[in-house]
Amino acid sequence: MIIDIHGHYTTAPAQLGAWRDLQVAFAEGRGDAPDPASLRISDDDIRETIEANQLKLMDERGSDLTVFSPRASFMAHHIGDLGVSETWARICNDLCARVSRLYPDRFLPGAMLPQSPGAAPATSVAELRRAVEELGAVTVNLNPDPSGGKWTAPPLTDRSWYPIYEALVEYEVPAMVHVSTSCNPAFHTTGAHYLNADTTAVMQLIQGDLFRDFPELKLVIPHGGGAVPYHWGRFRGLAMALGKPELEEHLLGNVFFDTCVYHQPGIDLLTTVVPVDNILFASEMIGAVRDVDPRTGHHFDDTKRYVDATSNLTDAERARVYETNARRVYPRVDRALTSRGL
Amino acid sequence: MIIDIHGHYTTAPAQLGAWRDLQVAFAEGRGDAPDPASLRISDDDIRETIEANQLKLMDERGSDLTVFSPRASFMAHHIGDLGVSETWARICNDLCARVSRLYPDRFLPGAMLPQSPGAAPATSVAELRRAVEELGAVTVNLNPDPSGGKWTAPPLTDRSWYPIYEALVEYEVPAMVHVSTSCNPAFHTTGAHYLNADTTAVMQLIQGDLFRDFPELKLVIPHGGGAVPYHWGRFRGLAMALGKPELEEHLLGNVFFDTCVYHQPGIDLLTTVVPVDNILFASEMIGAVRDVDPRTGHHFDDTKRYVDATSNLTDAERARVYETNARRVYPRVDRALTSRGL
Numbered sequence: 001m002i003i004d005i006h007g008h009y010t011t012a013p014a015q016l017g018a019w020r021d022l023q024v025a026f027a028e029g030r031g032d033a034p035d036p037a038s039l040r041i042s043d044d045d046i047r048e049t050i051e052a053n054q055l056k057l058m059d060e061r062g063s064d065l066t067v068f069s070p071r072a073s074f075m076a077h078h079i080g081d082l083g084v085s086e087t088w089a090r091i092c093n094d095l096c097a098r099v100s101r102l103y104p105d106r107f108l109p110g111a112m113l114p115q116s117p118g119a120a121p122a123t124s125v126a127e128l129r130r131a132v133e134e135l136g137a138v139t140v141n142l143n144p145d146p147s148g149g150k151w152t153a154p155p156l157t158d159r160s161w162y163p164i165y166e167a168l169v170e171y172e173v174p175a176m177v178h179v180s181t182s183c184n185p186a187f188h189t190t191g192a193h194y195l196n197a198d199t200t201a202v203m204q205l206i207q208g209d210l211f212r213d214f215p216e217l218k219l220v221i222p223h224g225g226g227a228v229p230y231h232w233g234r235f236r237g238l239a240m241a242l243g244k245p246e247l248e249e250h251l252l253g254n255v256f257f258d259t260c261v262y263h264q265p266g267i268d269l270l271t272t273v274v275p276v277d278n279i280l281f282a283s284e285m286i287g288a289v290r291d292v293d294p295r296t297g298h299h300f301d302d303t304k305r306y307v308d309a310t311s312n313l314t315d316a317e318r319a320r321v322y323e324t325n326a327r328r329v330y331p332r333v334d335r336a337l338t339s340r341g342l
Numbered sequence: 343m344i345i346d347i348h349g350h351y352t353t354a355p356a357q358l359g360a361w362r363d364l365q366v367a368f369a370e371g372r373g374d375a376p377d378p379a380s381l382r383i384s385d386d387d388i389r390e391t392i393e394a395n396q397l398k399l400m401d402e403r404g405s406d407l408t409v410f411s412p413r414a415s416f417m418a419h420h421i422g423d424l425g426v427s428e429t430w431a432r433i434c435n436d437l438c439a440r441v442s443r444l445y446p447d448r449f450l451p452g453a454m455l456p457q458s459p460g461a462a463p464a465t466s467v468a469e470l471r472r473a474v475e476e477l478g479a480v481t482v483n484l485n486p487d488p489s490g491g492k493w494t495a496p497p498l499t500d501r502s503w504y505p506i507y508e509a510l511v512e513y514e515v516p517a518m519v520h521v522s523t524s525c526n527p528a529f530h531t532t533g534a535h536y537l538n539a540d541t542t543a544v545m546q547l548i549q550g551d552l553f554r555d556f557p558e559l560k561l562v563i564p565h566g567g568g569a570v571p572y573h574w575g576r577f578r579g580l581a582m583a584l585g586k587p588e589l590e591e592h593l594l595g596n597v598f599f600d601t602c603v604y605h606q607p608g609i610d611l612l613t614t615v616v617p618v619d620n621i622l623f624a625s626e627m628i629g630a631v632r633d634v635d636p637r638t639g640h641h642f643d644d645t646k647r648y649v650d651a652t653s654n655l656t657d658a659e660r661a662r663v664y665e666t667n668a669r670r671v672y673p674r675v676d677r678a679l680t681s682r683g684l
Contacts, residue, residue: 144528151491151528186486186493191545191580195569196538203533223576227537227569233605234565237631237642238533263575269611289579300579 001342002304003326003333004058005139006176006222006258006282007066007107009096011053013045016095020074023088027080036091046098053286055106061304063283067326067333068096069110069141073189075180078148082116082123089114089127097135108336110176111137113164115146117153122163132171138332139220140168142175144201149184149193156201157208165214172331174218174256177201190288198226202255206239206247211254218254218329220280224261229273248275256329258282259303259321262289267306276317280325281307343684344646345668345675346400347481348518348564348600348624349408349449351438353395355387358437362416365430369422378433388440395628397448403646405625409668409675410438411452411483415531417522420490424458424465431456431469439477450678452518453479455506457488459495464505474513480674481562482510484517486543491526491535498543499550507556514673516560516598519543532630540568544597548581548589553596560596560671562622566603571615590617598671600624601645601663604631609648618659622667623649 022034058066070092077085089112096109111131113124131137142164145151154160156177168175182193198221211217221228228235236247244250258280261267270279282303289300298305307313307321327334364376400408412434419427431454438451453473455466473479484506487493496502498519510517524535540563553559563570570577578589586592600622603609612621624645631642640647649655649663669676 149493151493151526153528155528184493186495186497186546187542188545188549188580191548191577192538192542195541195573195576196534199537199541199569200529200534203530204528206533207530224572227541227572230566230569230572230608230611231537231603231605233603233608233635233642234631235533236635237604237633238530240633241631261573261575262579263573263615265611265614266572266575269572269607272607273605289576289583291579291582293575293578300575 001065002063002281002322004063004066004282004285005220005280005326005330006260006284007054007068008071008284008287009068009099010071010286011049012071012095013041013049015039015041015045016091019091020088023084024079027084036087039091041095043098043102046102050099050103055103057285058106061302063304064106066107067110067139067330068099068107069139070096070112072141072178073181075112075141075143076148077115077143077146077180078117078183080116082114082119085114085116086127093127093131093135093137097137100136105340108138108333109135110139110141111135112141113143115143117147121161125163125167128164128167132173137173138330138336139173140175141178143179144177144197144204145179148180149182149187155204155208157204157210162213165217169214169216174220174329176220176222178222194223194288195226198223199228202226202228202235202251203238205251205255206235206244207242211251215253218256220256220258220329222258222260222282222284224259224266224270225257225274229257229270232273252278256280256325259307260284260301261306262300262303264306264309267303268310268312271310271312276313276320277325279321280329281322343407344405344623344664346405346408346624346627347562347622347668347672348602348626349396349410350413350626350629351410351441352413352628353391354413354437355383355391357381357383357387358433361433362430365426366421369426378429381433383437385440385444388444392441392445397445399627400448403644405646406448408449409452409481409672410441410449411481412438412454414483414520415523417454417483417485418490419457419485419488419522420459420525422458424456424461427456427458428469435469435473435477435479439479442478447682450480450675451477452481452483453477454483455485457485459489463503467505467509470506470509474515479515480672480678481515482517483520485521486519486539487521490522491524491529497546497550499546499552504555507559511556511558516562516671518562518564520564536565536630537568540565541570544568544570544577544593545580547593547597548577548586549584553593557595560598562598562600562671564600564602564624564626566601566608566612567599567616571599571612574615594620598622598667601649602626602643603648604642604645606648606651609645610652610654613652613654618655618662619667621663622671623664
């Protein structure tokens with residue numbers, strides 16, 4: 001079985017974007033807040049967008065199950081206030097849960113949190129609970145920079161984040177550390193901001209001792225861990241200089257990297273440097289990079305090809321990357337599969 | 343011959359830091375501006391710090407020549423105003439030039455620029471000219487984020503930067519794109535901010551068409567290019583989506599990556615992905631990571647070991663990484679060596 005732990009509903013029906021446009025206008029002082037009930041998306045609308053896109057590619061590429069969360073760049077926590085984010089998160093999370101209910105064998109829902117710049121992370125806990133308890137979310141995306149590229153939030157090791165971690169541990173839900181759109185012209189969203197956030201988060205975790213307080217917390221760093229595996233020696237050396245233990249002991253009981261690295265040498269590096277039990281298969285499909293590589297004739301983001309081809313993994317190890325690790329890190333994924341006899 | 347194009351005077355005599363402390367206090371409204379003439383550093387002070395540190399390690403590791411610029415984390419352009427940065431840059435640049443005059447066979451000076459948040463980049467041109475014409479600087483460090491982690495400057499492709507590029511092209515001087523200390527608690531300086539800046543700069547260059555306007559401009563991205571080589575497929579795909587040519591055509595006539603990647607798999611990845619003519623030997627010694635790797639018994643930042651050991655390079659290619667590329671990208675290094683019959 002092949003589980004892709006990183007997919008977003010980037011192809012949601014156009015009504016969603018149109019509704020959000022009204023909400024953004026409201027947040028900017030133009031017009032009234034749109035009524036969530038005015039957003040009408042039928043099951044057929046959902047089927048159409050999923051079957052023509054994600055499901056089609058999953059079938060072509062051979063992945064069985066995707067952990068499916070709201071479009072990351074659309075979370076845009078920097079827009080409006082906490083109330084705006086709360087309404088928007090409910091809508092987006094409900095939609096991903098509907099995808100999962102329509103295709104229970106193929107998608108399990110992830111959730112976004114209603115973060116907002118300056119709002120205490122504790123304000124996200126209610127939606128986190130709703131997403132897990134009512135929608136069946138198996139993970140949440142945690143944005144370390146709700147400001148959208150201004151980086152005004154304290155590091156992830158700050159105690160203000162702890163209420164979220166407490167809820168995650170209580171529910172056995174891992175978080176993916178994932179930023180949203182950059183509103184800073186210095187940072188291209190998917191080419192700089194996403195990767196920078198991955199690197200930044202890992203370094204924050206190296207500087208702190210978060211997992212002493214939360215030994216059961218699991219954090220997934222997307223996009224292959226940003227710059228981290230490529231600079232593994234640098235991070236080991238910085239950890240030493242900070243008086244921290246080796247990264248295996250300091251981080252790797254709790255931190256996992258996905259395989260959203262879009263070329264063979266990158267996957268080869270990842271699987272050389274990071275222990276196999278800390279690597280989770282993912283493609284972020286349909287995501288930042290949608291084209292076919294003219295040099296290979298295959299989609300850049302068809303990461304299964306690279307994982308299949310790397311000589312660093314035995315077949316048994318590949319099975320851990322594809323399935324076993326995900327079932328261990330995402331206990332709710334495992335339970336969903338077990339309940340289906342898988 | 344082995345040329346290290348990335349060294350900083352991180353071990354400058356203590357008087358320098360003490361003088362800077364007075365200047366920082368002045369910038370913060372405490373005390374008068376210290377007189378540059380009050381800073382006394384003797385040639386013997388310089389010899390002591392260089393011979394016990396950089397020169398010793400260069401001899402141990404077998405590198406011949408270092409391009410030596412002011413300590414990157416001490417540039418701290420976010421402190422004070424333009425006048426503060428101008429005075430500080432002159433002092434630091436003069437000091438690196440003195441190192442080079444004391445050891446002309448072993449060090450050639452690089453310069454910092456007197457950047458300041460909100461100040462037009464054009465205000466740095468006078469010191470750039472002084473550094474090249476009077477001090478013999480062979481390169482400058484260009485900070486894409488003078489705010490120190492707030493990222494308030496426009497992208498490097500913005501026309502406001504053009505006066506600097508015009509001077510660089512006029513002098514045949516390449517710039518290393520290198521940030522300074524992060525004053526943003528989200529970003530560890532050497533573990534996050536440096537690498538993020540490398541990634542950010544490359545993505546800015548991908549988004550723009552800077553080298554159409556400056557076909558002779560050369561930019562060096564330190565720290566192995568941040569996350570870029572590890573995510574080469576992602577950047578190729580993003581360039582395609584932006585309607586840009588392949589990176590070889592779009593960037594690699596003008597953009598070069600150093601070898602400050604502190605483990606073997608990282609150097610193996612770099613030399614797999616980036617064409618050999620775009621790789622420049624460097625260690626950033628003595629820099630961010632100073633410890634000995636307990637697993638190898640060697641310094642993490644002894645990058646020559648990784649370059650020597652990688653199976654991706656022939657001896658002829660290694661010679662390009664060690665010497666020929668640097669002489670091509672840094673014409674003033676080449677002329678200095680040629681004038682010595684080398």
